[in-house]
Amino acid sequence: MNVLFIYPNINGSHIDYYSFGLASLVSVTRANGHNARVVIISKEDKYSEVLNEISEFKPRIVGFSSVSSQFDFVKKIAELVKSKFSEIVTVCGGVHPTINPECVLETDFLDGVFVGESEGSFVEFLDKVENGESYKKTDNFAYIEDSRVILNPLKPFIANLDSLPYPDREVYPLDNTIRMAGLVPFLFSRGCPFSCSYCSNHAIAKRYNMDKNRPRYRTPESSICEIEETKRRLPIKSVFIMDDIFGLNKKWRQEFCKKYKKRIGIRFICLLRVDVIDDDFIRLLKDAGCYQISIGIESGNEQIRNNVMNRKMSNEQVMKAVNIIRKYRLRINTINMIGVPGEDERMIWDTIILNRKIKPDSTGVNIFYPYKGTKLGDYCFEKNMVNETLYNSFSNERRETVLNFPEPHKEKMIYYVQNWEALVYPFDIKRALLRWYRGRLRGLLSKIFIWKYLRRLKHFVLFRRNAK
Numbered sequence: 001m002n003v004l005f006i007y008p009n010i011n012g013s014h015i016d017y018y019s020f021g022l023a024s025l026v027s028v029t030r031a032n033g034h035n036a037r038v039v040i041i042s043k044e045d046k047y048s049e050v051l052n053e054i055s056e057f058k059p060r061i062v063g064f065s066s067v068s069s070q071f072d073f074v075k076k077i078a079e080l081v082k083s084k085f086s087e088i089v090t091v092c093g094g095v096h097p098t099i100n101p102e103c104v105l106e107t108d109f110l111d112g113v114f115v116g117e118s119e120g121s122f123v124e125f126l127d128k129v130e131n132g133e134s135y136k137k138t139d140n141f142a143y144i145e146d147s148r149v150i151l152n153p154l155k156p157f158i159a160n161l162d163s164l165p166y167p168d169r170e171v172y173p174l175d176n177t178i179r180m181a182g183l184v185p186f187l188f189s190r191g192c193p194f195s196c197s198y199c200s201n202h203a204i205a206k207r208y209n210m211d212k213n214r215p216r217y218r219t220p221e222s223s224i225c226e227i228e229e230t231k232r233r234l235p236i237k238s239v240f241i242m243d244d245i246f247g248l249n250k251k252w253r254q255e256f257c258k259k260y261k262k263r264i265g266i267r268f269i270c271l272l273r274v275d276v277i278d279d280d281f282i283r284l285l286k287d288a289g290c291y292q293i294s295i296g297i298e299s300g301n302e303q304i305r306n307n308v309m310n311r312k313m314s315n316e317q318v319m320k321a322v323n324i325i326r327k328y329r330l331r332i333n334t335i336n337m338i339g340v341p342g343e344d345e346r347m348i349w350d351t352i353i354l355n356r357k358i359k360p361d362s363t364g365v366n367i368f369y370p371y372k373g374t375k376l377g378d379y380c381f382e383k384n385m386v387n388e389t390l391y392n393s394f395s396n397e398r399r400e401t402v403l404n405f406p407e408p409h410k411e412k413m414i415y416y417v418q419n420w421e422a423l424v425y426p427f428d429i430k431r432a433l434l435r436w437y438r439g440r441l442r443g444l445l446s447k448i449f450i451w452k453y454l455r456r457l458k459h460f461v462l463f464r465r466n467a468k
């Protein structure tokens with residue numbers, strides 16, 4: 001049986017160019033004797049590609065994977081598919097239906113949604129569809145009956161991740177970043193035990209009636225074998241370990257790093273929380289070949305970071321972790337977020353100022369997006385802070401706010417996001433020259449340079465004013 005997977009990433013608003021969840025489903029589909037193809041849709045005018053692919057591939061099932069901001073596009077594509085190929089079974093999985101299964105009520109063109117970790121139940125579903133049996137009672141499946149959502153029991157989390165095949169990299173169309181730049185992503189664990197109020201991890205735990213989404217791992221041996229196997233097929237220059245927090249389990253990380261150093265020997269980057277960083281941890285990473293660590297600062301204002309975002313870490317802890325990373329000469333990338341409820345412009349400047357103290361090698365910022373099912377997301381909906389029209393038709397996830405802030409504040413947020421690097425590195429001549437050079441290449445030579453220089457002066461004045 002043929003199964004077509006569709007991953008909408010309209011306008012490139014979602015940064016994950018490779019969806020591990022979808023790639024894992026592709027693998028289990030193929031491992032169970034079915035044919036799978038994947039289409040990534042990055043523009044609305046590419047919908048016709050889906051219909052062409054369906055005409056040619058003739059799938060029995062079309063499966064979408066969706067984050068919240070893409071679900072509106074899922075509904076539109078599903079309508080197109082159903083109106084032309086009514087016999088096709090259409091379903092959707094991913095984070096959005098997992099924390100918000102009621103989304104199935106929003107459309108007549110999805111036959112149901114998969115909730116939670118669905119590899120096991122998806123295989124059962126495939127068999128039922130192939131044999132012409134009713135599939136509605138499949139575990140993890142949610143569907144509409146008498147205008148109500150029926151959610152079947154969830155299978156327990158897969159305890160042994162080694163029992164799953166490696167995520168597919170054969171039929172999944174890999175992004176140019178992977179092919180050209182050679183930065184290849186891997187994921188060796190699922191789950192994060194922390195409860196940051198804006199993140200999906202606590203919402204997923206709640207869906208499973210658990211207090212925490214404790215991480216589960218592939219064994220170090222299986223993880224290393226996956227890199228070795230991928231190395232044989234792709235030109236890997238750097239490994240990007242995308243686990244929410246790398247190696248929280250000490251025994252796991254020690255064994256992984258030992259094997260990695262011996263058998264892989266390619267530099268890698270990973271993500272850490274500052275409160276898990278200590279000297280031994282970073283020494284181990286450095287020795288294994290790590291060259292960059294991404295740390296979530298999110299806010300430089302402790303009240304926002306701890307009381308609103310529930311991250312429970314102080315600026316002192318941040319600087320202590322930064323000093324340890326610097327001691328081992330690893331690059332630092334900072335991840336930041338602005339636009340949460342209760343934050344004013346002064347607090348955004350606290351984040352900029354903390355980043356200036358850290359002096360990261362690279363930095364990025366997102367605007368808060370209220371995912372339904374998360375504590376902070378639900379709070380925003382309860383307090384009528386969300387512009388629902390914008391939320392439901394929104395593709396510019398994390399680049400614009402969907403909260404009902406006053407217009408001038410909304411515009412300021414966009415300004416801060418667009419000028420983030422210039423604000424964090426106001427006197428970095430090398431970066432300024434690089435930007436100038438890029439501008440020159442785009443044919444806007446002196447105009448841009450002078451403009452950026454003037455803007456830099458403006459940032460300096462603003463900084464002085466806010467720092468007082």
Ligand code: SF4
Nearest residue numbers: 192194196199201244
């Ligand atoms: S530490 Fe990161 S992955 Fe874990 S809950 Fe917080 S934001 Fe989510």
